[in-house]
Amino acid sequence: MAAAQAHHSQDLDHDVIIIGAGMSGMYQLHRLRALGLRVRVFEAGTGVGGTWYWNRYPGARFDSESYSYGYSFSQELLDEWDWSEHFSAQPETLRYLNHVADKLDLRRDIQFRSRVTAAHYQDDARCWQILLEDGSRHRARFLVTAIGLLSAPTMPRIADVETFKGQSFHTARWPHEPVSFEGKRVAVIGTGATGVQTIQEVAKTAGHLTIFQRTPNWCAPLHNAKIDAREMADIRTRYPEIFQRCQETFACFLHTPDPRGTFEVTPEEREAFFEKLYGERGFGIWQGNFRDILVDRAANAAISDFVARKIRQRVKDQAVAEKLIPKNHGFGTRRVPLETRYYEVYNQPNVKLVDINETPIERITPEGIKTSDAEHAFDIIIYATGFDAITGAFDRIDLRGAGGRRLKDAWKEGPQTYLGVLVEGFPNMTMLMGPHTALGNIPRSIEYNVDWVTDLMRHARDHGLTRIEATRAGVDSWTDHVKSLGMGLLSNEINSWMTGINSNVEGKQTRIIARYSGSAPAYRERCDAVAADGYRELNLA
Secondary structure, eight states: OHHHHHHSOTTSSEEEEEEOOSHHHHHHHHHHHHTTOOEEEEOSSSSSOTHHHHOOOTTOBOSSOHHHHSOOSOHHHHHHOOOSBSSOBHHHHHHHHHHHHHHTTOGGGEEOSOOEEEEEEETTTTEEEEEETTSOEEEEEEEEEOOOSSOSBOOOOOBTGGGOOSEEEEGGGOOSSOOOOBTOEEEEEOOSHHHHHHHHHHTTTBSEEEEEESSOOOOEEOOOOBOOHHHHHHHHHTHHHHHHHHHHSTTSSSOOOBSSOGGGSOHHHHHHHHHHHHTSSTTHHHHSSBTTTTTOHHHHHHHHHHHHHHHHHHOSSHHHHHHHSOSSSOTTSSOOOEESSHHHHTTSTTEEEEETTTSOEEEEOSSEEEESSOEEEOSEEEEOOOBOOTTHHHHTSEEEOGGGOBHHHHTTTSOOOBTTTBOTTOTTEEESSOTTSOOSSHHHHHHHHHHHHHHHHHHHHHTTOOOEEEOHHHHHHHHHHHHHHTTTOGGGGSOSGGGTOOTTSTTOOSOOOOSOOSOHHHHHHHHHHHHHTTTTTEEEO
């Protein structure tokens, strides 16, 4: 009883405050409530869903198979939810997450329209004080960040953006009401995963579409299809093996690397294998390819050449095809966008590609976009310019740990974490899907992350602990381990959001190791060992 009372400090508003009501915040709320803790979630939006609440742009959808993406923790949820497509679109996904929120009665502990601007650790009281945008303050023993890897959108550094007279949107801040492209002159700036999904949808109805591309990406076919009642019934019987498979694979996808090396087979076998993967659903061509394509330059060149040939076959104008083939990175070394007739868009007479390496954008004008060689008039400008990834959402909150130290300063040279969950000098703060955790198929990683944090909180409750902190030695060891895992990976030589590079953000021009590059099973094994040892690697008080 004494332990429970020590944990339930009566002078605090809550036992735990969670920032964010996306997939991780929702599940963490559910688990901590079951421990009997007083939990409050602060969410900037007007509803649950996180990524799937904010990203309403046309074409937004999963690139993990729907049935491998939904929550696995509740048999009831699995039994009653039908997915309508192999790769669910955003509206369906948001309906699913609202269904989960209703089912688990989550909203009563979530405060919407509540953006957290600051979180300061109070040394004397061993608690966190949270400041909201409306000026209100809230105190809790523990703070959980569920703020997402890709939740801090970035606008490009282009002059006079605010002068444009037409409609303009960042894809991650899309309006809640429909936007019509019918007969309109539309610009899309950016050809990353979001840009690709947006472009292939907007091209269906736009009067004229101009695409401004800086860096082309290697894209592969999604091969989406509807799921009928019979197939859904079959999927439901296979849920145990689907989730077991996700537990066993390298990155929690249904796909995992082929054990063979690229050059251990004949050229004919290699070509046939690449063809097979190119014709199959989802990330197989990236995650289920020969084991060496992401570490061996010659192997990577082989798959890159194969996909380049596909692009040349699909795009009629070969000058345009060459612009769509990446020259500064190999296939799979950046996140691979999955597409549906994306390359065929460039065969449409009403679509134009502008390479801004050749003719840079100089500024936005009231009528449209001025490049170095032309003025383009538009009715709508869409900024598919991505996110300040992984650490960006942390940077937007004034986070201060023990002694008032700012997280931004602690991470000046790149993130330093313990298991990707804890930070030295920031007691009682845990991160869900923070830097240095296993990423891959995100909801599978979320569930593990949340379960691990829940067990840590249970340990604190049962032992009357009021301070949990990573040690310097633990952080150094884990950060070094994460860096060593990145050695030899071709992707860590490339500028991308996965290496912390963002030319649109001041100070994000230096490559860092912001993600864990090992296998998800190895990550879980390490975290499980820490828990099994009674968390003796942490400072507990």
